[in-house]
Amino acid sequence: MSLTQKLINDGNAAVDEMLAGVLAAHPKHLRLAAPRAVVAQNGPRPGKVALVIGGGSGHEPTFLGFVGKGLADACAVGNVFASPPPQPCVDAAMAADGGAGVLFMYGNYAGDVMNFDMATELLEMEGIEARTVLTTDDIASSADPAKRRGVAGNVFIFKAAGAAADLALPLDQVERIARHANARTYTMGVALSACSLPQTRRLNFDLPSGEMEIGMGIHGEPGIRRGALKPANAVADEIMDAILAEMNAPAGAKVAVLVNSLGSTPLMELYILYARVAERLAAANLMIHSSLVGPYCTSMEMAGASITVMHLDDELTQMLDHPCDCAMFRVG
Amino acid sequence: MSLTQKLINDGNAAVDEMLAGVLAAHPKHLRLAAPRAVVAQNGPRPGKVALVIGGGSGHEPTFLGFVGKGLADACAVGNVFASPPPQPCVDAAMAADGGAGVLFMYGNYAGDVMNFDMATELLEMEGIEARTVLTTDDIASSADPAKRRGVAGNVFIFKAAGAAADLALPLDQVERIARHANARTYTMGVALSACSLPQTRRLNFDLPSGEMEIGMGIHGEPGIRRGALKPANAVADEIMDAILAEMNAPAGAKVAVLVNSLGSTPLMELYILYARVAERLAAANLMIHSSLVGPYCTSMEMAGASITVMHLDDELTQMLDHPCDCAMFRVG
Amino acid sequence: MDFTTETCTDLFTALAARMAAERDALCALDGLIGDADHGIAMEQGMQAAARAVPNLPTLQDQFNAAAKAFLNAVGASSGPLYATALMRAAKAAGPRAAMPRAETPALIAAMAEGIAHRGKAEPGQKTMLDAWAPAAEAARSGASWPEILIAAENGADATANMQASLGRAARLGERSLGHKDPGAVSASMIIAEFAKALG
Amino acid sequence: MDFTTETCTDLFTALAARMAAERDALCALDGLIGDADHGIAMEQGMQAAARAVPNLPTLQDQFNAAAKAFLNAVGASSGPLYATALMRAAKAAGPRAAMPRAETPALIAAMAEGIAHRGKAEPGQKTMLDAWAPAAEAARSGASWPEILIAAENGADATANMQASLGRAARLGERSLGHKDPGAVSASMIIAEFAKALG
Numbered sequence A, B: 001m002s003l004t005q006k007l008i009n010d011g012n013a014a015v016d017e018m019l020a021g022v023l024a025a026h027p028k029h030l031r032l033a034a035p036r037a038v039v040a041q042n043g044p045r046p047g048k049v050a051l052v053i054g055g056g057s058g059h060e061p062t063f064l065g066f067v068g069k070g071l072a073d074a075c076a077v078g079n080v081f082a083s084p085p086p087q088p089c090v091d092a093a094m095a096a097d098g099g100a101g102v103l104f105m106y107g108n109y110a111g112d113v114m115n116f117d118m119a120t121e122l123l124e125m126e127g128i129e130a131r132t133v134l135t136t137d138d139i140a141s142s143a144d145p146a147k148r149r150g151v152a153g154n155v156f157i158f159k160a161a162g163a164a165a166d167l168a169l170p171l172d173q174v175e176r177i178a179r180h181a182n183a184r185t186y187t188m189g190v191a192l193s194a195c196s197l198p199q200t201r202r203l204n205f206d207l208p209s210g211e212m213e214i215g216m217g218i219h220g221e222p223g224i225r226r227g228a229l230k231p232a233n234a235v236a237d238e239i240m241d242a243i244l245a246e247m248n249a250p251a252g253a254k255v256a257v258l259v260n261s262l263g264s265t266p267l268m269e270l271y272i273l274y275a276r277v278a279e280r281l282a283a284a285n286l287m288i289h290s291s292l293v294g295p296y297c298t299s300m301e302m303a304g305a306s307i308t309v310m311h312l313d314d315e316l317t318q319m320l321d322h323p324c325d326c327a328m329f330r331v332g
Numbered sequence C, D: 001m002d003f004t005t006e007t008c009t010d011l012f013t014a015l016a017a018r019m020a021a022e023r024d025a026l027c028a029l030d031g032l033i034g035d036a037d038h039g040i041a042m043e044q045g046m047q048a049a050a051r052a053v054p055n056l057p058t059l060q061d062q063f064n065a066a067a068k069a070f071l072n073a074v075g076a077s078s079g080p081l082y083a084t085a086l087m088r089a090a091k092a093a094g095p096r097a098a099m100p101r102a103e104t105p106a107l108i109a110a111m112a113e114g115i116a117h118r119g120k121a122e123p124g125q126k127t128m129l130d131a132w133a134p135a136a137e138a139a140r141s142g143a144s145w146p147e148i149l150i151a152a153e154n155g156a157d158a159t160a161n162m163q164a165s166l167g168r169a170a171r172l173g174e175r176s177l178g179h180k181d182p183g184a185v186s187a188s189m190i191i192a193e194f195a196k197a198l199g
């Protein structure tokens, strides 16, 4: 099997070289607090809960891109598709800590849980309280909401928590809003191609032309099943059927929508999906309050897309609309 | 050869379905003035020069995404990789016209020139003055600057002209600034994979693993030559050598930088390239005033990247920093 | 047997079918030196033209309607070029419901002029004009339809040895050598359909 | 012949080399039911460990240094699991420069406990514990190194027939059947290197 085509220098150095580029490109937003620990230039402040996110690399602009005033205060950066070790998590938390406690938020993956939990223990020894809210928006990944993965819905969930922290709410409230945001965010995706790690440059899995993985994660993990590649509207319908059933929102409810590219699926296809999503939401009498369309949570060069719907209430609407100014994401 | 994997319904309907999705997702920014003619909700106004851009689809967020207050007032939307016919160009111009004249801006391609020229003749019959500034930033495409293609540098060039128009400068001045911006913008790219049209779902060309097309355009046209796929730094160096030689800026000059994905090349690789570009600019004693990193001018799912450097002066700096608020691009 | 508005409708139906059949091959040719969409442009343009021509009173109306429909469906390079070609054909055919077959080669000469005018091309630059110009010359010198077609096909074949200096392929320099120009190839197919219908 | 700090250094050199050699195969295994990076994690972790262990006075220092280096190089699931395993091995080895070979199977038992503790896993959930637990049981029952290795390998093989209920593969349900767990496979390779060095 031939090697995949990537513009890199050395697979093992890819994450550090990327990080160097991110810091060089966004000096007004980001600085390095310690190796693999990035903190917002304007974000952490005394008396404010520190929102610290993190996870494996390869999902850009998630997580790094969401660090900035009004959203995450700091980020721990892992290897490709690998949770960061405890140390960068600790370093990110210490750099962002304003004395009002730290909230760790990241996707629900075994590796991340173990590493961030170890970080929490280390912070405890420093007298810093760190709590954790896991994102679990991928409705395809388990029937049990607590066991689900965190995927593209991260954007909305982190955004809500970041706004709460920016509004100087206490840790209890920030945590509550983060959990509330997570509970009302629903994502499902399909993959149309594999991706490849920079170290191996081999496709993660084999997906024949004409097929797709349904209920795909964001690490090239297989989905819930493999099926024939269907037209965009049929794909959107299958996802929206699942989301609408799970969400069970009353007519007239407001929602936020994210149509996300897993990497190489271009805007043309995302907007074709979006047109159908908007139709389906209108048919269900749901009001689109705001939308994002683009690559927000990716698996490097994987082809495919996910649809996220967040069921808003007044509080979540306020949190999503609250301004933020990050390296790769802005609101207001 | 197997069909490429796309989330579409019908290749022939892809552009119109995309357009429907764009309009549904961005109702605050965009409205349809006529078939395939999109106008900014907040942009055109009496006494202001109308900046009208356009070109083939498949380059999103170029061109549609740059319509909005402070940038383009309207856009004519062509089929994939095909200039729009004269009618949508006329319709876009009429919808944006504020009585101070129309400036057409688009990439220098034979098809676009013929169609926009026909539109200009039609507008003349309506008593509307339309001038044209072609973008020609692709330094790889010809030794003669006037014969070059317009590629990702469009973003900076349109931005400068849009700011000039937003500042209510007269048509002569807007045109002058547009030409000045174009003359000082230099782009070169490489492709690592082909893309495919939604109608055929066949790869545009054959690129074996381990090779790349150097000096590639944004329509899958072959580049100036094919070579071995090199490490990111070597690719950045080759491009920067060409750009720096062409630009010939004095030490201490300010520049704006765009590291652009042609589609499926992810942010990780773009930032690795950016790190090297920043090193090269620092070594040449050039100051980076602002940077963009991401998919700004794409060829659907093509893999590859381009680097654009704009040689700033005070006027161009002011134009780039001027606020704009578009469906897919914001400054300030 | 004159060239009538019915024959003209059939001609455009045949052109649309031919371009649909050749779509992927023309795209593949365009992929080698251009942007791989020429087959799509020609298919969509001729299909729009075929929808536009029925039930119009004169050949002139038909060619003008075909021109407009082709242009609005396509844009691209082919749109203005064929729209102009078809408008010249309309003028050559004139406001009549039929024209003598012996006169029909003049349509080819008119179309070639339209293309040359719109594209500002010269023969030898590796464009569709390299098929249209020799066909037009044959037509003007009184050649038969089979001879006109052979001139077009030879012209298209010759583009393989030309280096492009106009259009998208012009940026390729020497890399354009060895591949036929897709626009010249589709031109010879169009002229073949004219020859079948009118010869 | 005791298990000395020199043997320990050699052991980690061998582990690093083995993981480098198996990297792509382990990634391919992980690609079937996970995220295709397990070989990279194990290679980077063991290489960092191998760099950390030379020139330390005691086996305990070495295993602790290996634990910390592995964790900081890797993160992921493997990082905390192997870091905890290696810290338990450090405790079992104790602050001495050598330990009798006959005692070394206790290292395996200690590592397995660390993994079970950190991962909160039970045997049968299709994780690396399904190789480590039977190996540990063999070690505790006084089995020889070759017997310990066979227990680990059988355990790893058996994961092919398990449905994952922990870790990344747990979301796959039945689709995880038929593929061995990559963590269990790398575990049996690690135990093989221990057996070679200490058996």
Ligand SMILES: Nc1ncnc2c1ncn2[C@@H]1O[C@H](COP(=O)(O)OP(=O)(O)O)[C@@H](O)[C@H]1O
Pocket (backbone or CB within 6 Å): B081, B082, B083, B110, B111, B112, C030, C034, C035, C037, C038, C039, C041, C042, C076, C077, C078, C079, C081, C115, C118, C119, C120, C121, C126, C127, C128, C129, C166, C167, C168, C181, C182, C183, C184
């Ligand atoms: N200026 C010109 N004059 C005549 N023919 C041209 C000119 N420019 C391009 N062409 C023809 O157009 C063809 C390409 O058409 P098409 O692929 O439909 O448009 P585009 O180049 O816009 O993608 C070329 O193969 C060439 O024959």
Ligand SMILES: Nc1ncnc2c1ncn2[C@@H]1O[C@H](COP(=O)(O)OP(=O)(O)O)[C@@H](O)[C@H]1O
Pocket (backbone or CB within 6 Å): A081, A082, A083, A110, A111, A112, D030, D034, D035, D037, D038, D039, D041, D042, D076, D077, D078, D079, D081, D115, D118, D119, D120, D121, D126, D127, D128, D129, D166, D167, D168, D181, D182, D183, D184
């Ligand atoms: N809770 C756990 N307990 C024990 N082993 C686990 C647990 N979770 C995952 N594993 C092991 O980790 C392996 C995957 O490791 P690796 O690929 O390096 O990490 P990641 O899953 O973070 O990509 C799995 O094959 C499995 O053996």
Ligand SMILES: [Mg+2]
Pocket (backbone or CB within 6 Å): A080, A081, A082, A083, D035, D037, D076, D077
């Ligand atoms: Mg992983």
Ligand SMILES: [Mg+2]
Pocket (backbone or CB within 6 Å): B080, B081, B082, B083, C035, C037, C076, C077
């Ligand atoms: Mg084209």
Ligand SMILES: [Mg+2]
Pocket (backbone or CB within 6 Å): C030, C034, C035, C036, C037, C038
């Ligand atoms: Mg073309």
Ligand SMILES: [Mg+2]
Pocket (backbone or CB within 6 Å): D030, D034, D035, D036, D037, D038
């Ligand atoms: Mg893994």
